[in-house]
Amino acid sequence: MxxxxxxxxxxxxxxxxxxxxxxxxxxxxxxxxxxxxxxxxxxxxxxxxxxxxxxxxxxxxGNLVEDSEHYYANEETREIAQEIFENPDLRSLFHAARDLTPERLKAHIDFMQSLKQQEEKHNDEGC
The missing domain is CATH 1.10.260.40 (lambda repressor-like DNA-binding domains)
Structure with missing residues (x-):
């Protein structure tokens, strides 16, 4: 690329x-x-x-720098952020990920995935 x-x-x-x-x-x-x-x-x-x-x-x-300890709150948050970036349905959270704790970030991901599932179910029902 x-x-x-x-x-x-x-x-x-x-x-x-x-x-x-x-x-x-x-x-x-x-x-x-x-x-x-x-x-x-x-x-x-x-x-x-x-x-x-x-x-x-x-x-x-196109590669995240491994020495990103100064960008993210911690390593676990960095890993979660990478997962978000790689998932097109969750990318809107990517820029906010750096300042969140892993727990808060996971809660946001769960919420976004739940909304996406509700939207898909709504669309499948023809509403």
Missing amino acids: GLYEQIRDVAKARGYSINRLEQELGFARSSINKFNKNAPSADKLQKIAETLGVTVDYLMT
């Missing part, structure tokens, strides 16, 4: 379209689309990473 696709996927997980991200950052329209062919400046990458709540390394590699 190229840099553009990685940014697009992270942006989508955070509720951003590429166009909205470009507008908020003051970038020219379609400039992020060109990142696979023309490498962006370090400054641009840093601005994108900060806006999306990830590291530049994550944007470049």
Whole structure:
């Protein structure tokens, strides 16, 4: 996956379209689309990473940095956050995960999954 696709996927997980991200950052329209062919400046990458709540390394590699002890409250919270990020139905919680205790984070996950199941049941019943 190229840099553009990685940014697009992270942006989508955070509720951003590429166009909205470009507008908020003051970038020219379609400039992020060109990142696979023309490498962006370090400054641009840093601005994108900060806006999306990830590291530049994550944007470049798609890998969470193992030394993330300063980002998450503890290791268990980091692991739960990774699970959330990998589950498209739960990604809306990803940005909030870093400051929660594991217990609170699990409670939020359970709640979101319950809502999703209720929605699916409602849709299956044709309501």
